[in-house]
Amino acid sequence: MLLALQSLTKTFVGMKALDEVDFELASGEVHALLGENGAGKSTLIKCLTGVYRRDAGSILLDGRDISPDSTSRAQALGIGTVYQEVNLLPNLTVAQNLTFGHEPRRFGIISPRAQRRRAAQMLEGYGLDIDLDRDLGSYSVAVQQLVAIARAVELSGRVLILDEPTASLDDREVQMLFAVVRRLRDRGLGIIFVSHFLDQVYALCDRITVLRNGCRIVTERSDSLDRVRLIEHMLGRELAAQEESEKRHRRSAPLAGEPLLSFAGVGRRGFVEPFDLEVQRGEVIGMSGLLGSGRTETAELMFGIRRMHSGTVSDAEGDLRLNNPRDAIAAGFGFAPEDRKTDGIIADLSIRDNIVLAMQARRGWLRRVPRAEQKRLAADYIERLDIRTSGPEKAVGELSGGNQQKVVLARWLAMNPRFLVLDEPTRGIDVGAHAEILQLVRELTARGMAVLVISSELDELIAVSDRVIVLRDRRQVARLSGSDITLENVVHAIAASDEHREVSA
Amino acid sequence: MRNPRLYPLLATIAIFIIAYAICYLQFPYILSTRVAGNLLTDNAYLGIVAVGMTIVILSGGIDLSVGSVIAFSGVFIAVMLRDSGLHPLAVFALLLVITTAFGAAMGWLIYRLAMPAFIVTLAGMFLVRGVAYMMSIDSIPIDHPFFTSLQRVYWLMPGKGRLTLIGVVMLLAFVVGHIIAHRTRFGANVFALGGGEQTARLMGSRVGRTTVMIYAFSGLMAGLGGIVFALYTGSGYPLATVGTELTAIATVVIGGTLLTGGAGYVFGTLFGVLTMGLIQTYIVFDGTLSSWWTRIAIGVLLLAFIVLQKGLLRLTTARSAA
Numbered sequence: 001m002l003l004a005l006q007s008l009t010k011t012f013v014g015m016k017a018l019d020e021v022d023f024e025l026a027s028g029e030v031h032a033l034l035g036e037n038g039a040g041k042s043t044l045i046k047c048l049t050g051v052y053r054r055d056a057g058s059i060l061l062d063g064r065d066i067s068p069d070s071t072s073r074a075q076a077l078g079i080g081t082v083y084q085e086v087n088l089l090p091n092l093t094v095a096q097n098l099t100f101g102h103e104p105r106r107f108g109i110i111s112p113r114a115q116r117r118r119a120a121q122m123l124e125g126y127g128l129d130i131d132l133d134r135d136l137g138s139y140s141v142a143v144q145q146l147v148a149i150a151r152a153v154e155l156s157g158r159v160l161i162l163d164e165p166t167a168s169l170d171d172r173e174v175q176m177l178f179a180v181v182r183r184l185r186d187r188g189l190g191i192i193f194v195s196h197f198l199d200q201v202y203a204l205c206d207r208i209t210v211l212r213n214g215c216r217i218v219t220e221r222s223d224s225l226d227r228v229r230l231i232e233h234m235l236g237r238e239l240a241a242q243e244e245s246e247k248r249h250r251r252s253a254p255l256a257g258e259p260l261l262s263f264a265g266v267g268r269r270g271f272v273e274p275f276d277l278e279v280q281r282g283e284v285i286g287m288s289g290l291l292g293s294g295r296t297e298t299a300e301l302m303f304g305i306r307r308m309h310s311g312t313v314s315d316a317e318g319d320l321r322l323n324n325p326r327d328a329i330a331a332g333f334g335f336a337p338e339d340r341k342t343d344g345i346i347a348d349l350s351i352r353d354n355i356v357l358a359m360q361a362r363r364g365w366l367r368r369v370p371r372a373e374q375k376r377l378a379a380d381y382i383e384r385l386d387i388r389t390s391g392p393e394k395a396v397g398e399l400s401g402g403n404q405q406k407v408v409l410a411r412w413l414a415m416n417p418r419f420l421v422l423d424e425p426t427r428g429i430d431v432g433a434h435a436e437i438l439q440l441v442r443e444l445t446a447r448g449m450a451v452l453v454i455s456s457e458l459d460e461l462i463a464v465s466d467r468v469i470v471l472r473d474r475r476q477v478a479r480l481s482g483s484d485i486t487l488e489n490v491v492h493a494i495a496a497s498d499e500h501r502e503v504s505a
Numbered sequence: 506m507r508n509p510r511l512y513p514l515l516a517t518i519a520i521f522i523i524a525y526a527i528c529y530l531q532f533p534y535i536l537s538t539r540v541a542g543n544l545l546t547d548n549a550y551l552g553i554v555a556v557g558m559t560i561v562i563l564s565g566g567i568d569l570s571v572g573s574v575i576a577f578s579g580v581f582i583a584v585m586l587r588d589s590g591l592h593p594l595a596v597f598a599l600l601l602v603i604t605t606a607f608g609a610a611m612g613w614l615i616y617r618l619a620m621p622a623f624i625v626t627l628a629g630m631f632l633v634r635g636v637a638y639m640m641s642i643d644s645i646p647i648d649h650p651f652f653t654s655l656q657r658v659y660w661l662m663p664g665k666g667r668l669t670l671i672g673v674v675m676l677l678a679f680v681v682g683h684i685i686a687h688r689t690r691f692g693a694n695v696f697a698l699g700g701g702e703q704t705a706r707l708m709g710s711r712v713g714r715t716t717v718m719i720y721a722f723s724g725l726m727a728g729l730g731g732i733v734f735a736l737y738t739g740s741g742y743p744l745a746t747v748g749t750e751l752t753a754i755a756t757v758v759i760g761g762t763l764l765t766g767g768a769g770y771v772f773g774t775l776f777g778v779l780t781m782g783l784i785q786t787y788i789v790f791d792g793t794l795s796s797w798w799t800r801i802a803i804g805v806l807l808l809a810f811i812v813l814q815k816g817l818l819r820l821t822t823a824r825s826a827a
Contacts, residue, residue, distance in 0.1 A: 072709035087707045089700035091510075091767035096693060101709045103690055110688045135510055155709075 001060075002027040002190040003079075003159050008057035010043050012390070017043040019214040020057065025159065025190040030181060032201045032222065033194045034234055035211035041194055042400070044211070045161055049081045050074040061158065072101070080152030084164035086144040088151070090137025095119035097136050098151050122154045123147070126180055142173035146180060153184060160184060161192045166200055178204055198227060210234055258316055260450050261419055263302070266311030272297045273475040274310055279419060279450045284441060286465030287454045288490055294474035295454045296338055299421045302452070303335040304328040329362060334412030338423040338454075340401070344408045347397030351389060352378035354396050355410045362415065381410035385440060402433030409440065420444065423454045438464045458490055470494055512817055513761030513810070514773045520806070521776045524783055532790045538666025540786060542659075545672030548782040550575060550734035551752060552675040552775065555760075556682035557726030558753040559774045563686060564719050565699040565766025566622035570611065570629035571727040572749035574604050576742065577637040578731020583645035583741030586652065593652045601728045607633070608724020612717035622720075630750070637743035644742035647735060656736050671733045678729065683771040691718060699766025752803075756781055759806050763814055780806070 003025040010018040018040045025031050035041050046052040048059065050068030058065050061077060068074035071081075088097045095116050096103075104114035119132050126146050136144055145165055152160055162181070166174050181204060185191055193205055201208065202222055209219040210233040217233045218225075259278040267274030272294050279285065289295050300306045302313075304322040313320045320331045328335070337343035345354055356374045363369065369377075378392035385406040389399060396407050405425060412420055422441070426434045434457075441451055441464055455461045461468060468485050470478040470493040478493035528535045545552075554571045561568045578600055585596045607629070615625045658670040686692040694715040697705035706712050735741060754764075760777030762769025784802045788794045 070709075071707050075709060083707075087704050089697050089704055089708070089767075091700040092693070092696055096696075100693060100697065101690070103693060105690070108689060109684065110690070110693070112688075138509070 001025070002062065004060040005044070005048075006058045006060070008044065008047060008059070009055050010047055010052060011055050016214050018047070018054075021211065021214070021216045023209055023216065024219070025192060027158075027188045027190045028185055029206045030185050030191045030193050030204055032205035032208045033192055033211065034196075034201065034208060034230070039211040039234075040214040041211055042163075043214075045081065045163060045192070045194070048074065048079055048159075048161065075152075075155045078156045078158030079161065080156030080159070081161040081163065082145065082148045082152050082165055086141060086148050088136055088144060088148050090135060090144075092136060093133050094130060094136050094139075094147060095132040097147060098122050098132075098154070100151075102155070122150050125183065126150055127176065140173075142169050142176065145169065145173075145177060149177075149180060149184075153189065157189070159190045159192065161194070163194045164196070165193075166195060166197060174200065198230065202227075261313065261315050261320075264312050264314070266301060266308050266313065268297075268301055268306055268309045271306060271474065272301055275476045277469070277476075279452070281450060282445045282448050283450055283466040284445055284464055285450070285452045286461040286468040286485075287452060287471065288456075288458065288461055288468055289471035289494060293471040293494075295471055296423055297474065298471065299335065299423050299452070299454060302328075303333055303421060305335075326361075329358065329415070332415075332418040334358075334415060334417040334420040336405070336408045336412065336420070336422045336425060338427065340404055340408060340427075345396045345404055348395055350393045351382065351387065351396055351399070351407055352392040354407050355381055355414055358411050359414050377414055381406075381413065385410055386436065402437070405433070405437060406440075409437075413444070417449065419450045419452070421452045421454070424456065425453065426455065426457060426460060434460060458487055462487060462490065509817060509820065510768055513763075513768075513814060514770045516810075516813060517759065517761045517773050517776045517780070521780045521783070524780060528783065528787050528790070532787075535786065535790065538662040538664035540666075542662060542666035542668050542672065544779060544782045544786060545675060546667070546669045546737070547785075548778050549669075549671040549675040550730040550737060550746075551749065551756065551781075552778040553678045553733055554727055554730040554749065555753045555756045555774045555778055556678045556771060557723035557730075558750075559682065559757050559760070559762055559769065559771050560686055560692075560695055561622075561719055561723045562754070562757050562762050562764060563699050563766055563769055564695045564715070565702075566615070566716075566719065567626065567754065568608075568611075568720060568723045568727075569623065569626040569750045570607075570633055571723065571730070571753060572746045572751075573630045573633040573637065574607070574724065574727035575731040575734050575746040575749060576744070577633045577640075578604065578728055579735040579738070579741035579745055580637045580640045580645065580743050581741070582732065582735045583647045584640050586647055586649045587645065593649055593655070597732050600732065601725060604728030604731070605721050605725040608727070609717050609721035611724070612720030613713075615720065616713045616716040626720075634743070641741070641743060644740050646740045652736070653739075656739060671736050674729070674733055678726065679771060679775045682726075685722070686771045691715065695719060696767060699763075699768070701767075752781070755803055755807050759803075759810055761810070764811070 001024050005021060005023040007020040007022065008018050009016070009020055021040065021044060023044070033041050033044070043052065047054045048068070050070045050073050053067070053069065059067070061079070066077050068077055068079065089100070092100070098119040099115050103110045104118055105111070116132050128143060128146055130139060130143060136147065149160070165177060169177065181191060193201065195201055205222050207219060208222050208225055208230065210217040210230070212234065260281045261279040263275065263277040265274045265276065275298070287295050287298065297306070301308050302322070304324045304327050307323060313322055322328050322331065325335070346357070352374050355378050356369050360369050375392065381387065382389065382392060387399070387403050387406045387410070389403065396404055399407065425437050425441070438460060441453060445451055453461065453464060462485055465485060467479060467481040468490060469476055470480070470490060472494060480489055480493070525536070534540065554575065558568060558571065581600055582593075582596055585591055585599070586593060611625050611629050614620060615622050655670060659667040662668050686695060694705065694710045697708065697710050698712060698715055702712060734746065738745070756777035757774050758764055758777070759780060760769070760773035760775070762773060781799070781803060785796075785799050788796060788798055
């Protein structure tokens with residue numbers, strides 16, 4: 001066995017992140033590591049790569065006990081890692097990135113020619129035709145990802161850990177990546193693959209290990225573990241069943257009558273074409289389209305992040321001014337942005353602080369939200385949204401992605417908004433939390449709040465929405481409602497060429 | 506040009522050449538080795554300090570202590586030569602050890618306490634200026650035969666221009682700085698730190714060691730700049746070079762280095778220093794302009810470069826998003 005973890009245990013204050021986990025990796029296999037948010041995947045990987053020190057158990061590499069205490073030590077031992085966010089330096093050239101820390105030198109002086117030659121050798125067999133002297137940042141994420149893999153393989157060469165490597169790649173790029181991974185597997189590397197795209201896991205992996213709540217649930221060959229059982233392992237039975245029923249559930253036509261909000265001719269030159277939209281009380285509007293179709297841009301316009309050049313927004317009482325997010329919040333809007341880490345949370349502040357933030361901003365800094373009230377709110381939402389944490393004072397940055405998203409939701413819910421925009425609420429979150437978040441969206445609307453969900457996960461969008469708006473080239477090209485909301489119709493609307501389709505407006 | 510990272514450097518060189526051409530049209534004598542020699546001599550201490558500052562800024566940091574270190578160096582040399590009887594070379598060596606250790610200590614604090622470099626070096630700036638005052642309140646003339654002979658060393662260039670020792674020291678400092686920044690592992694670590702500390706750590710860079718070395722290098726360069734300044738003025742004065750750290754930062758930015766770190770060239774800074782010196786020379790030639798025009802010109806240039814960098818950043822991000 002190439003790599004064996006035995007009874008690995010890691011405890012954080014008050015929480016067992018890993019509880020006697022066993023894991024084995026053979027050379028020449030791709031082994032998927034799956035689990036919900038907070039199941040312990042990241043902790044396990046960080047123990048392997050030396051970011052965390054384990055509390056108990058052993059890590060055997062080629063039968064020898066190892067205790068990596070830094071990333072570079074782990075690398076030297078043979079364990080290389082490639083993360084979702086490419087951890088290379090965009091301001092250095094491709095060649096510099098590949099050879100960083102191992103630059104060929106003569107008398108302490110780096111020779112650029114030898115450096116380039118070395119880098120070219122490292123990239124051989126990856127099917128990349130790129131200029132080694134250009135800044136890495138000028139290439140696409142997919143290329144950067146492959147460069148990161150080439151570097152990890154060269155430096156470690158025994159075990160390669162791929163942590164959500166495909167999250168920001170398109171189909172063609174995923175195939176390119178998989179071809180490389182298969183080639184490396186055939187060269188005898190052991191590869192640990194972490195992903196929440198189950199299709200990809202089945203396409204690539206030989207074995208699957210599922211973690212849940214810090215324990216290993218199962219390790220099985222992927223061809224003998226069918227999808228339903230896999231999801232059951234990951235979620236526990238109840239949740240899986242719930243998700244299934246969720247999909248079949250469809251709200252009857254939304255309440256007719258006076259619209260909650262109407263957007264008329266709202267647009268911004270070169271950003272979003274003018275559009276009309278009437279938002280009804282208690283409905284979920286899904287917004288679909290490819291990347292760059294104007295989904296996020298529309299949301300930014302609605303929330304006043306960008307000024308609109310044309311059009312008006314009105315509610316039952318008259319026109320609304322939405323010149324900036326402050327106006328939008330005052331008008332009862334909420335917005336959970338796509339890039340949670342940079343735009344949504346303040347990672348160093350506690351869960352309590354993050355939840356109270358928007359409310360405090362609205363009251364102004366002179367009228368502090370009383371401490372007791374803050375605590376009550378935090379405790380309330382931690383329970384209602386099932387935020388998994390050791391307490392309300394934990395820094396949000398230490399939570400898993402799904403739980404961070406719940407904190408963002410809680411912040412807006414505390415404001416009691418009437419219109420909430422969620423941009424990719426399930427991005428980077430595992431299957432179990434997907435269902436939970438969708439369930440939450442449903443519950444919110446039951447009390448009259450309107451929600452606009454932007455998502456590239458069509459299944460989810462279809463399951464949750466009362467209406468679906470399809471965008472293409474910054475323009476609304478289709479509106480689907482009721483029984484017209486099917487995967488086929490949405491895909492057709494996205495794919496249709498220039499003819500404008502209006503399916504059941 | 507295919508590599509956008511070269512744009513700021515090319516802009517710097519272009520501005521210098523254009524400025525020189527304009528000066529030449531008005532005062533043809535400006536294109537002579539005498540003026541060129543003076544340009545190097547007059548700005549030698551600033552250039553040397555700016556080499557250290559370039560490395561610091563490339564790593565995403567800042568060093569506000571260098572002006573005080575120059576003043577301290579002058580006073581230290583003057584006092585030691587007056588009172589101790591040590592040979593000037595021994596005094597120089599001792600001084601460089603002190604300023605390097607001082608820089609290293611600041612780097613260590615910045616890393617260990619995870620404090621902004623701005624605050625730590627600001628404290629260093631006051632501290633060192635205070636120590637200089639403690640040693641003497643007055644200007645002390647330096648009067649040592651070896652020292653004065655060093656002041657007189659120069660090579661005669663064709664056209665009777667004088668290439669002084671301190672001018673040569675500055676050019677050497679730039680060559681050494683260039684090699685360190687662009688041709689060593691330490692340099693690669695500096696760029697890595699400027700690109701992102703967390704990422705640099707994940708790539709196996711030893712961030713603590715690099716930070717200490719960066720500020721130690723800046724301290725070394727400030728000490729060397731101090732020696733050159735003492736040779737240039739022939740005295741030590743605790744009130745000297747107030748605000749030089751800011752001038753050095755300005756030359757680095759005009760030289761095309763990104764103020765947020767991670768991109769730039771050491772040789773760009775040389776052109777930044779020369780451009781600044783050229784403006785001063787122009788004002789001297791003109792004779793009617795107040796010397797404050799130098800400051801105004803620098804301010805405008807600095808602003809132009811910040812705008813240029815912001816524009817380039819937008820250009821490259823727009824391209825990678827497309």
